[in-house]
Amino acid sequence: MINKEEYALIQQLQQRVMELQQNEQLLTIQLEGASAFNHSILDALPIDIFLHDELGKTVFMNKEGCKRHGKPLHELVGKTVYDFFPKQIADVLRKDDLKVWQTKTQLIKSVKVEFSGKPVHLLTGKSIVRENQTNKEYLLGYALDVTKQIQAEEQVEHIVYHDSLTGLPNRWYIEQNGEEYLQDTEGCAAMLLLDLDHFKVINDSMGHQAGDLLLQKVASRLKELEEKNIMLARLGGDEFVFILKGVYGIDKICDFNEKIIQILSKPFTVEEKQVTITPSIGISLYPKDATTIFSMIKNADIAMYHLKEKGRNGYQFFTDNMKESANHRMDMEILLRQAIDKEEFILHYQPKLHLGTGKIYGVEALVRWDSPDHGLLYPGSFIELAEETGLIVPLGEWVLREACRQCREWHDLGYKDLTISVNVSAQQFRKRDLEETVKDVLETTGLDPKALELELTESTVMENPVEAAAALKRLQKMGISISIDDFGTGFSSLNYLKHFPINTLKIDRSFIQNAEKDNADAAITLAVITLAHNLNLSVVAEVVENELQLDFVTNARCNGGQGYFISRPLDREAMIEYLRINEGGR
Numbered sequence: 001m002i003n004k005e006e007y008a009l010i011q012q013l014q015q016r017v018m019e020l021q022q023n024e025q026l027l028t029i030q031l032e033g034a035s036a037f038n039h040s041i042l043d044a045l046p047i048d049i050f051l052h053d054e055l056g057k058t059v060f061m062n063k064e065g066c067k068r069h070g071k072p073l074h075e076l077v078g079k080t081v082y083d084f085f086p087k088q089i090a091d092v093l094r095k096d097d098l099k100v101w102q103t104k105t106q107l108i109k110s111v112k113v114e115f116s117g118k119p120v121h122l123l124t125g126k127s128i129v130r131e132n133q134t135n136k137e138y139l140l141g142y143a144l145d146v147t148k149q150i151q152a153e154e155q156v157e158h159i160v161y162h163d164s165l166t167g168l169p170n171r172w173y174i175e176q177n178g179e180e181y182l183q184d185t186e187g188c189a190a191m192l193l194l195d196l197d198h199f200k201v202i203n204d205s206m207g208h209q210a211g212d213l214l215l216q217k218v219a220s221r222l223k224e225l226e227e228k229n230i231m232l233a234r235l236g237g238d239e240f241v242f243i244l245k246g247v248y249g250i251d252k253i254c255d256f257n258e259k260i261i262q263i264l265s266k267p268f269t270v271e272e273k274q275v276t277i278t279p280s281i282g283i284s285l286y287p288k289d290a291t292t293i294f295s296m297i298k299n300a301d302i303a304m305y306h307l308k309e310k311g312r313n314g315y316q317f318f319t320d321n322m323k324e325s326a327n328h329r330m331d332m333e334i335l336l337r338q339a340i341d342k343e344e345f346i347l348h349y350q351p352k353l354h355l356g357t358g359k360i361y362g363v364e365a366l367v368r369w370d371s372p373d374h375g376l377l378y379p380g381s382f383i384e385l386a387e388e389t390g391l392i393v394p395l396g397e398w399v400l401r402e403a404c405r406q407c408r409e410w411h412d413l414g415y416k417d418l419t420i421s422v423n424v425s426a427q428q429f430r431k432r433d434l435e436e437t438v439k440d441v442l443e444t445t446g447l448d449p450k451a452l453e454l455e456l457t458e459s460t461v462m463e464n465p466v467e468a469a470a471a472l473k474r475l476q477k478m479g480i481s482i483s484i485d486d487f488g489t490g491f492s493s494l495n496y497l498k499h500f501p502i503n504t505l506k507i508d509r510s511f512i513q514n515a516e517k518d519n520a521d522a523a524i525t526l527a528v529i530t531l532a533h534n535l536n537l538s539v540v541a542e543v544v545e546n547e548l549q550l551d552f553v554t555n556a557r558c559n560g561g562q563g564y565f566i567s568r569p570l571d572r573e574a575m576i577e578y579l580r581i582n583e584g585g586r
């Protein structure tokens with residue numbers, strides 16, 4: 001690396017040489033001096049100075065120049081650049097010279113040459129000067145060795161343009177150079193944006209260090225696919241990008257995607273654990289889908305999202321219709337973000353019936369978005385987006401707070417035993433501060449923790465069972481109940497759940513609906529309910545839509561029932577009315 005003093009010296013020198021060149025008067029005087037072999041000033045300068053005639057023959061070279069060439073002046077006089085450098089380099093230098101002769105203007109340029117096989121970067125300046133006495137013109141040049149400076153710049157550039165974790169070019173590099181790379185193609189080019197499915201889960205459960213290690217291993221496998229006309233970069237996080245150039249058929253792109261999927265399919269060993277990971281790849285084509293690097297990335301990203309919505313793992317080409325849905329998604333994201341700030345949400349409450357006593361014992365809080373633009377929206381149209389964008393975290397906190405506040409109000413009205421269930425999404429649960437939030441909400445609303453139940457889906461809990469069990473235990477210790485929502489749709493076995501600190505299973509709607517139609521399903525449902533009871537868990541049947549289903553779940557000894565047949569979800573006013581009529585919880 002070049003040090004600070006050296007850098008300052010180079011700058012000073014550069015400045016002086018510029019001044020020299022700009023001041024023709026001065027040059028002329030020195031030139032006279034030079035022709036009179038009185039080159040003491042020129043010899044004293046620590047830069048190369050040379051004088052060529054119109055044919056390119058060396059007329060003069062100062063001491064520093066002679067030193068660089070390793071020859072005394074008399075051996076250099078009369079020689080041209082073709083005697084000093086390989087033809088390729090000499091051609092470039094001579095061309096520059098001719099340009100200066102033609103235009104009679106100064107040319108300042110950095111050139112890369114070689115001296116005894118070693119690359120040297122020179123900052124050169126050339127201009128035409130006239131000797132006073134003879135009126136003859138010469139080309140006066142100087143060359144300053146800036147190798148160290150350039151190397152330092154290159155090092156800085158490398159740091160700026162590369163990702164320190166994997167050593168791959170980074171997003172900045174792609175943004176700066178990708179377009180040129182794309183344009184320089186025959187046929188078409190393809191951009192493949194690759195995102196690892198569920199990487200966040202691995203990162204959160206195994207820790208960042210393990211996550212980093214996995215990314216490095218993924219990068220080194222992907223590097224194996226690099227070859228001429230293929231560029232690989234890491235855009236950040238778990239996103240990688242390939243640019244394929246000179247593509248003449250979709251087949252070739254498909255083959256390459258298959259190769260990526262194949263190469264990542266073998267398990268990775270990270271901290272002695274086996275980890276499997278699948279990619280989702282979105283593809284945009286140049287110039288068909290876009291011509292700028294930003295829109296290439298954006299369209300590939302849209303295609304990738306589209307794939308993820310369909311269920312991940314694989315590859316997907318961009319199409320124009322995707323853009324519309326992506327635009328819609330983006331509009332919705334902006335609206336959703338604003339809605340959270342403006343608190344445009346309300347809660348509906350669906351009563352839960354105790355099947356043994358026929359009493360309403362609790363309600364489930366269900367969020368709705370009361371949008372001024374779109375009317376009343378149900379979770380089906382925004383919860384997924386909220387999860388993907390992380391907006392579920394502030395939204396979920398609002399729901400929890402409002403639900404607890406409302407429940408406390410009911411208690412104050414005399415419905416003292418009423419419980420409230422709040423849905424907690426995977427993202428919220430993953431965040432370490434859920435317990436803190438719950439504690440704070442209970443404190444500020446003054447709600448008895450016994451009245452609060454959190455509903456988590458099986459998959460949320462099974463993402464990381466060990467940590468989940470510990471977190472649930474801590475919540476239970478606070479007095480809160482835990483319910484597993486949509487039970488039966490995930491992969492957990494009852495045997496597994498035996499060790500879990502939970503209170504209630506909410507049997508998924510499909511069981512109840514199929515039980516009515518199919519004897520075998522009915523038998524399975526009954527078996528699940530019996531097993532749950534043996535594990536001391538209470539069972540709630542949801543989405544009870546008719547009398548037949550209500551009879552079935554009652555006979556099956558379900559503890560609770562919830563569904564349109566019992567009551568639809570009700571807004572705040574309707575809920576108060578409902579409680580009044582049904583004397584719920586009193």
Ligand code: C2E
Nearest residue numbers: 366367378379380399423424425543544545563564565569
């Ligand atoms: P879920 O937790 O399974 O909630 C039950 C859903 O079934 C609710 O839909 C409810 O209105 C509907 N439902 C209840 N009884 C019946 C019935 O008899 N027939 C039919 N066809 N449907 C019935 P909703 O309110 O649209 O909520 C859908 C899902 O959105 C919820 O499913 C839950 O997973 C999620 N969700 C709702 N509110 C929140 C929330 O505050 N936070 C989070 N993270 N998720 C929420």
Ligand code: CA
Nearest residue numbers: 364423455485
């Ligand atoms: Ca629920």
Ligand code: CA
Nearest residue numbers: 485486506542
């Ligand atoms: Ca459910």
